[in-house]
Amino acid sequence: MDIGIIVFPGSNCDADTHHVVRDVLGHRAQYVWHEERTLDGLDAVILPGGFAHGDYLRAGAIAATSPVVRALRAYAAGGGVTLGICNGFQVLLEAGLLPGAMRPNAGGEFRCEYVRIRVERTDTPFTCALAPGQVLRLPIAHAEGNYYADPPTHRALLAGRQIAFRYCDASGAILPGANPNGSHDAIAGVASPSGAMVGLMPHPERASEHLLGSEDGRLIFESLARWVTPRPPATRDRLEVR
Amino acid sequence: MTVAVEQTARRSEMSEAGLRRAEVDEIRRRLGRDPNRVELAMFGVMWSEHCAYKHSKAALQRLPATGRAVLQGPGENAGAVAVGDGWAAVFKMESHNHPSAVAPFHGAATGVGGIIRDILAMGARPIALLDSLRFGPPDDGRVAPMIHGVISGISAYGNSIGVPTVGGETVFAPCYRTNPLVNVACLGLARSDRLATARAAGPGNPVVYLGARTGRDGIHGASFASAELAGDPRDRSAVQMGDPFTGKLLIEASLEALASEGAVIAIQDMGAAGLTCALSETSARGGVGMEIDLGRVPRREDGMTAEEVLLSESQERMLLIVEAGREDEVLRIGRRWGLAAAVIGRVIAQPLLDIREGSTPVASLTPRSLVDAPVYAPAAEEPAYLDEVRRVDPATFPPAPPRAALLALLAAPNIADKRWVFRRYDHMVQTNTVVPPGADAAVLRLKEAFPRGLALSVDGNGRYCYLDPQVGGMLAVLEAAQNLACVGATPAAVTDCLNFASPERPEVFWTFREAIEGIAQACEALAVPVVGGNVSFYNEADGAIFPTPVIAMLGVFADVRCHATPGWKTDNDLVVLLGGGVGQLDGSEYLTTVHGIAAGRLRRPDLAGTARLIECTRDAVAQQLVSSAHDCADGGIAVTLAESCIAGGRGARIGLALDRGARTDRVLFGEAIGRIVVSLPPERLPALRSLASRLAVPVQALGTVGGSRLIVGPQGGPPDPWIDVDVDDLAAAAQAEFRIAPRAQQPSASDGAPR
Numbered sequence: 001m002d003i004g005i006i007v008f009p010g011s012n013c014d015a016d017t018h019h020v021v022r023d024v025l026g027h028r029a030q031y032v033w034h035e036e037r038t039l040d041g042l043d044a045v046i047l048p049g050g051f052a053h054g055d056y057l058r059a060g061a062i063a064a065t066s067p068v069v070r071a072l073r074a075y076a077a078g079g080g081v082t083l084g085i086c087n088g089f090q091v092l093l094e095a096g097l098l099p100g101a102m103r104p105n106a107g108g109e110f111r112c113e114y115v116r117i118r119v120e121r122t123d124t125p126f127t128c129a130l131a132p133g134q135v136l137r138l139p140i141a142h143a144e145g146n147y148y149a150d151p152p153t154h155r156a157l158l159a160g161r162q163i164a165f166r167y168c169d170a171s172g173a174i175l176p177g178a179n180p181n182g183s184h185d186a187i188a189g190v191a192s193p194s195g196a197m198v199g200l201m202p203h204p205e206r207a208s209e210h211l212l213g214s215e216d217g218r219l220i221f222e223s224l225a226r227w228v229t230p231r232p233p234a235t236r237d238r239l240e241v242r
Numbered sequence: 243m244t245v246a247v248e249q250t251a252r253r254s255e256m257s258e259a260g261l262r263r264a265e266v267d268e269i270r271r272r273l274g275r276d277p278n279r280v281e282l283a284m285f286g287v288m289w290s291e292h293c294a295y296k297h298s299k300a301a302l303q304r305l306p307a308t309g310r311a312v313l314q315g316p317g318e319n320a321g322a323v324a325v326g327d328g329w330a331a332v333f334k335m336e337s338h339n340h341p342s343a344v345a346p347f348h349g350a351a352t353g354v355g356g357i358i359r360d361i362l363a364m365g366a367r368p369i370a371l372l373d374s375l376r377f378g379p380p381d382d383g384r385v386a387p388m389i390h391g392v393i394s395g396i397s398a399y400g401n402s403i404g405v406p407t408v409g410g411e412t413v414f415a416p417c418y419r420t421n422p423l424v425n426v427a428c429l430g431l432a433r434s435d436r437l438a439t440a441r442a443a444g445p446g447n448p449v450v451y452l453g454a455r456t457g458r459d460g461i462h463g464a465s466f467a468s469a470e471l472a473g474d475p476r477d478r479s480a481v482q483m484g485d486p487f488t489g490k491l492l493i494e495a496s497l498e499a500l501a502s503e504g505a506v507i508a509i510q511d512m513g514a515a516g517l518t519c520a521l522s523e524t525s526a527r528g529g530v531g532m533e534i535d536l537g538r539v540p541r542r543e544d545g546m547t548a549e550e551v552l553l554s555e556s557q558e559r560m561l562l563i564v565e566a567g568r569e570d571e572v573l574r575i576g577r578r579w580g581l582a583a584a585v586i587g588r589v590i591a592q593p594l595l596d597i598r599e600g601s602t603p604v605a606s607l608t609p610r611s612l613v614d615a616p617v618y619a620p621a622a623e624e625p626a627y628l629d630e631v632r633r634v635d636p637a638t639f640p641p642a643p644p645r646a647a648l649l650a651l652l653a654a655p656n657i658a659d660k661r662w663v664f665r666r667y668d669h670m671v672q673t674n675t676v677v678p679p680g681a682d683a684a685v686l687r688l689k690e691a692f693p694r695g696l697a698l699s700v701d702g703n704g705r706y707c708y709l710d711p712q713v714g715g716m717l718a719v720l721e722a723a724q725n726l727a728c729v730g731a732t733p734a735a736v737t738d739c740l741n742f743a744s745p746e747r748p749e750v751f752w753t754f755r756e757a758i759e760g761i762a763q764a765c766e767a768l769a770v771p772v773v774g775g776n777v778s779f780y781n782e783a784d785g786a787i788f789p790t791p792v793i794a795m796l797g798v799f800a801d802v803r804c805h806a807t808p809g810w811k812t813d814n815d816l817v818v819l820l821g822g823g824v825g826q827l828d829g830s831e832y833l834t835t836v837h838g839i840a841a842g843r844l845r846r847p848d849l850a851g852t853a854r855l856i857e858c859t860r861d862a863v864a865q866q867l868v869s870s871a872h873d874c875a876d877g878g879i880a881v882t883l884a885e886s887c888i889a890g891g892r893g894a895r896i897g898l899a900l901d902r903g904a905r906t907d908r909v910l911f912g913e914a915i916g917r918i919v920v921s922l923p924p925e926r927l928p929a930l931r932s933l934a935s936r937l938a939v940p941v942q943a944l945g946t947v948g949g950s951r952l953i954v955g956p957q958g959g960p961p962d963p964w965i966d967v968d969v970d971d972l973a974a975a976a977q978a979e980f981r982i983a984p985r986a987q988q989p990s991a992s993d994g995a996p997r
Contacts, residue, residue, distance in 0.1 A: 009487070009490075009491055009579065009580055010402070010487050010490055010491070012402075012403065012404025012490065012671055013404070013671060015672070016671065016672060016673040019673060019689065020673075023689075049671075050404060051401070051402040051404075051486070051487065051490070053487065054402065054485070054486065054487025054488075054490075055402070056487065109397075109666050110397050110398075110401055110666050110667075110668070111665055111666070112401075112664075112665055112666070112667060112668045112669055112670060113661075113665045139670055141401070141668045141670060141671065143401075203670070205673065206670050206671075206673055209673075211676055211687060211802075211803060212670075212673060212675065212676065213678075
């Protein structure tokens with residue numbers, strides 16, 4: 001598999017994602033500079049975490065205007081498989097490629113800690129190796145992860161099964177105390193209607209090796225391998241983003 | 243080195259440029275003429291205590307700086323030690339106390355930015371930050387904004403640049419009320435054979451400016467940091483403003499330029515004293531000179547004077563000496579990362595800084611004259627207060643009820659769980675953090691040299707140093723080494739940050755010299771070199787701070803998978819005390835928390851015995867004999883046991899020896915170096931005993947892990963124990979977010995977040 005990892009000025013989880021994709025999972029990984037104009041030939045694209053353009057203005061707002069994000073629109077429209085992690089998710093929201101928006105955390109502070117998320121949808125390239133309702137233990141590290149969707153958008157998310165992950169407790173229960181940032185409906189990650197594009201705030205790349213305390217994040221990357229490998233490229237046309 | 247230190251004389255005795263009259267006379271003698279205004283200003287910043295270490299240089303010679311693994315000792319931007327497989331760990335700690343007192347957010351943020359550039363200047367990628375913070379009491383309304391500002395500043399800068407903050411300490415005492423301490427340590431990694439230097443060379447080679455544009459911020463910052471805080475609102479202009487985004491770009495661009503084989507001859511950051519310091523230090527180290535055109539320096543605003551450009555401490559700037567003919571390559575890298583990049587001059591063979599603006603001469607000085615500031619031998623005199631505080635005998639205070647005292651200690655700001663601090667720092671980015679903040683030391687794996695790893699601990703106890711600076715200095719070193727041993731790492735090197743009041747007061751300088759002596763003796767006993775450091779004087783506003791030397795110690799792992807953490811792991815494991823001796827209440831956290839005093843007489847530690855304990859513990863962890871290891875520090879053995887219970891989520895039943903009429907509070911809460919609590923499966927006890935006996939380390943079985951309560955009583959004990967508390971109640975006490983006075987509504991315009 002050829003996986004492109006987009007590098008914006010200020011990305012800081014690009015190398016961590018590259019390490020997991022290449023050294024832990026054994027795929028081919030390449031960095032894609034923010035000025036690139038095409039993503040053709042990549043089996044999947046990952047927008048890593050960080051502070052693209054310093055997150056000045058709003059998290060992800062400046063990065064969303066990059067040449068590579070224009071290329072990403074075409075890539076996604078063609079069914080390309082895309083994962084946005086943390087700041088990468090914020091960029092996808094700012095670009096309008098995924099619905100909703102981020103507000104500053106309810107507590108007003110940056111938070112870096114392990115949380116639990118429940119898998120809400122399993123027919124996506126990043127969740128197909130997971131079971132519905134499965135609980136993953138992953139770290140978060142963000143100041144603006146308080147997901148918001150207005151009522152019509154939220155209804156559309158529910159109708160389109162676009163909620164990919166929700167914050168939960170160890171048993172999988174959705175409780176206010178298990179929601180680290182005040183996200184609406186405990187939403188930790190959303191998918192495009194087809195599921196080809198997924199964004200989430202927790203960092204799966206930080207939880208892909210036993211030595212670092214959790215391997216749950218690896219299941220998200222392993223889903224990708226399971227999704228892409230057995231399918232010839234043509235079948236990916238089904239995954240159109242509308 | 244980016245000699246950060248602090249200055250000369252009290253403000254009243256200083257001439258305009260912050261120099262003493264005798265110093266101005268010395269400058270005239272060296273030049274053989276009167277300096278012009280700009281030259282005098284350059285001397286003013288370069289001869290500030292912050293840049294010149296005038297009062298500390300001679301005393302610092304006492305510290306041992308050599309060792310087999312040392313690749314770079316004091317003298318460059320940071321120290322470096324070999325950590326195996328051709329890799330070098332580069333590390334350094336620096337203070338940003340004065341700026342943080344005046345503008346907590348930006349002061350702390352630029353403290354992070356500044357230390358990172360020192361690591362970068364060694365050609366290393368920064369891989370971890372730790373910070374050692376001191377504040378006044380958290381329930382004080384004047385202190386709370388400082389706490390919030392400093393922690394927010396570290397969080398905003400460190401998180402954005404993608405360098406994890408993996409540990410540190412946050413300590414509170416009234417003496418830091420108006421003069422907080424913000425000491426930041428940074429660790430970097432480089433190939434040993436690719437370490438960079440700050441030694442200019444090669445006449446004709448271009449001098450390249452890289453990074454943010456130069457503005458009017460931070461002018462005279464080095465001089466400001468070299469006098470007592472006077473509460474002057476104009477001091478705020480001496481504080482720099484940080485931009486972490488540019489800092490991140492500068493890391494990537496500098497490392498990319500350094501990776502272009504042979505392109506970069508030398509590199510140094512522009513920190514304290516800005517361009518003046520970078521030009522004179524790189525030239526002086528290389529024994530060369532430079533022709534510089536200030537007109538080519540990228541600027542943020544029009545109308546800046548030559549003096550402002552030379553003295554500006556604008557952040558996120560580096561100076562590079564580049565191989566002639568390869569400057570375009572370096573400039574291209576800088577511009578690709580969106581940075582200002584320009585050739586501002588050339589190296590010349592004659593050791594002269596010939597600084598012009600266009601064709602107008604600005605300054606003409608030898609680099610040595612700026613760098614070799616006068617060195618002073620301040621008077622030292624034992625402070626009178628020592629007699630008084632040492633006369634206090636803790637035995638005259640009534641013992642507190644043990645259960646209540648334990649819960650009070652766990653909830654005390656200095657001991658309580660610091661999750662409320664470190665969860666605001668990204669401590670996981672770069673995915674190397676094996677043991678996160680909250681344990682005895684931070685543990686990192688090295689992806690590049692796996693399974694090798696590194697550990698770092700920062701420690702200092704101002705209260706101990708207040709009571710006995712020499713013993714306090716020793717204890718800071720031993721404590722750091724014990725912390726490393728507990729996680730399983732071998733102590734390898736030290737960098738220090740020495741925070742003191744004015745060295746011009748003999749009673750302060752005496753504590754400085756004593757602390758250095760203590761640090762030196764302990765480092766010699768452990769065979770650990772001091773490869774770099776920083777001195778921060780003039781830490782006094784309402785009164786002097788405690789003498790506060792802070793030690794950052796680096797440890798190495800041959801196999802980082804063999805590490806330990808403080809929490810109990812398995813029911814029925816034995817709890818064993820390695821090392822011996824009863825603690826003392828003198829100077830203890832118990833005496834401060836329960837009885838509200840800092841007094842008593844400290845014992846001199848057994849240096850050789852502690853060195854053997856450290857080796858024994860390290861081996862026990864590395865050989866995976868033990869399930870947990872935790873250092874006995876603040877709050878004594880009772881707090882150590884409670885912390886292992888909380889971290890492990892399980893209880894223990896413990897019996898402690900009570901010798902000849904010893905008080906229970908002394909047994910439970912007394913403090914002493916040289917004690918480590920481990921837990922292990924019973925079948926491994928013989929192996930541990932044989933390891934310990936080989937090193938003559940006492941082993942004492944204390945009890946057993948299990949249940950949901952911590953029960954502590956006398957050994958072989960009577961039915962009613964001293965302490966019997968549910969682990970959940972211990973955790974609730976330690977994790978209760980103690981009262982910090984409420985946060986202000988909005989940060990003021992001059993001290994808000996950088997956007």
